[in-house]
Amino acid sequence: MTDICTIDLNTKTPFSLDITLSCGQAPRWEYSEGWWIGVVLEDVIKIRQTDNTLEFTGCDGEFIRDYFCLDYDLNEFYKKFSDDYLLKDAFEKLRGLRIVRQDPWECLLFQMTVNKIRTKGDYDRITRIAKGVGKELIFEGRKYYSVPGAEIISESGLRTLKTCNIGYYATNIFNTAEKVIEERDWAEKVSVMDYENAVAYLSGFKGVKRSVAEWVLLLSLKRYDIFPVDTHIRDFFVKNYMKDYHFSKTGSNAIDSTVRDVADKKFGSYAGYAMEYLFNMNNEFIEDFIKS
Structure with a gap:
């Protein structure tokens, strides 16, 4: 049986695992029999929340704290905009929703392929890419697939990527992978740029629209x-x-x-x-x- 680790949450600042993962901000998380199971890069992670405790396996506590940004004080956000009538309702309905800190490359790949309206399911485009080019992972008797890094996509070639049935996205993703390999410190560079320069830099990648660049900055670089x-x-x-x-x-x-x-x-x-x-x-x- 897989060893289960635990983290006791800070009761002074709220966190809702269910709301955070069910909103669709991060790809390839699914809920089954009381647990969330997701693939982040090459790790299959299983996690659930019981009151103020997180139980998980597949990673360490440091990853969980960083991925779910457990050190971010939501109370300051709630207090600052408590008089905003729309946000006040949202705070009550979505209490504990946190923006996760995704891996920059995985986030970029996801945002380049996701529909305008966030979708969920086990066969979206990023899953097709993972199945076609990623590494097979076995967790609790079930097959999962890693998100292929830029190097793997480059080495596999454009022809292989096109077999993932993702249409014109294949060429954009392949060219962006090549760009990322050329500029390995792209995430560090863009994380410290001002708003418009950061967007302009990412928009220089093939197939990266302004909205994609903005989502990547927000969902992976804590901007x-x-x-x-x-x-x-x-x-x-x-x-x-x-x-x-x-x-x-x-x-x-x-x-x-x-x-x-x-x-x-x-x-x-x-x-x-x-x-x-x-x-x-x-x-x-x-x-x-x-x-x-």
Whole structure:
């Protein structure tokens, strides 16, 4: 039987494993018989929360603390925006939701392939890539597959990647893998750049749109000042926070730029967390999980 490790959570700052993993921010986590099982790079991790204790296997406690950012004080975020009527409702509904710290390459690969609306399932594009190019892993009698690193994708070749049935994404991912190999310190570089320079740097990778760059910065590099804007966020934010705002320019890019400016002024260094809570207020996966 697999050895189970435990961590006692800090009761002064909330954490909900179920809400954090059911929102779909990180790929390839599934819930089964009271446990969450996920593949992070080459590790199969099994974890559950019972009151203020985390039980897990497949990694060490340091990884769990870092991955779930257990040292981040959510209470400061809650206090600062307790008067915001929308966030106040989100705090009650999504209490304990944390932004996980994904591996930068895995996050980049996921964000390049994910649909505009976050999806869950055991056969999304990143899973197809893992099955086609990654390493087979056996955990509790079941097969899983690692996320292939940039070197593995490069060595496997574009033709092999195309067999993963991911369409035009194959060429973009292959070219980005080559770029990452050339600039191995890309994550360290971008983590200390200002907002626009960081986005511009990542957008220079083949197939990386602005929104992809923003999600990577937020979900893997702890850049909580980042406020990704997509169609859903734009419409929601304009409707609820910019009712009386008149745009000097039309077009989605101009509006998105204005939304980011307003969000920066309103939320500052908490912009990414504010977006994550607002984004997930009506997340069907969280609602289905809570109901079950």
